[in-house]
């Protein structure tokens with residue numbers, strides 16, 4: 363599932379490819395449920411003729427600012443991808459197609475069909491529910507960890523606590539900070555909280571530098587809008603490295619379940635007590 367670095371990579375790539383300033387000349391929706399709101403009919407009618415003024419990211423959402431005060435929010439979920447291509451490139455998994463005035467088409471390709479588009483005049487009703495952006499200054503992180511007594515891993519995956527993290531980068535950050543994923547959030551010392559936030563930023567920045575993590579080359583895996591794979595998989599320290607030596611101490615990486623999620627740890631570096 364695309365996380366903050368993958369979504370950031372998609373946004374930067376679409377921006378580099380000159381999506382801003384392009385006018386949407388026609389809209390086609392092939393999988394109706396890809397549009398969460400409004401109705402597909404309204405969605406198509408409102409989008410047509412609008413200019414894409416800017417594109418950014420908030421948490422795991424792609425945020426497209428459109429003319430006339432509208433915003434398109436795209437959540438890629440499991441397997442959603444955004445491509446800019448020629449009409450000839452269109453394939454059967456392209457669920458939403460926006461034809462642009464320069465002859466290219468913005469394709470929302472989604473094999474698993476969990477990705478969702480929303481078209482709204484008030485994006486804050488969705489975005490204000492998200493926790494802070496980890497790459498911006500995060501206030502009171504330690505205090506917020508202590509405000510709840512929750513198991514660390516599910517708390518870090520909770521988008522209302524901190525935005526943008528998923529399974530890969532949470533495992534990587536906890537390893538980096540040498541903290542066990544099953545620790546309670548209010549058991550962290552101030553220096554552990556600091557180390558954790560620093561680790562979160564480090565792994566996310568590395569992910570962005572490497573243009574995201576593609577776990578494989580299958581159709582459901584993350585790809586950049588130009589069809590390339592991200593390079594961060596080779597840079598992962600624990601995620602899906604079960605049985606391989608910890609790059610820090612040599613102990614074999616183990617896979618455990620935390621809140622039903624597969625979780626990768628070094629049992630020596632990350633102690634529960």
Ligand SMILES: [Zn+2]
Nearest residue numbers: 608611628631
């Ligand atoms: Zn280790």
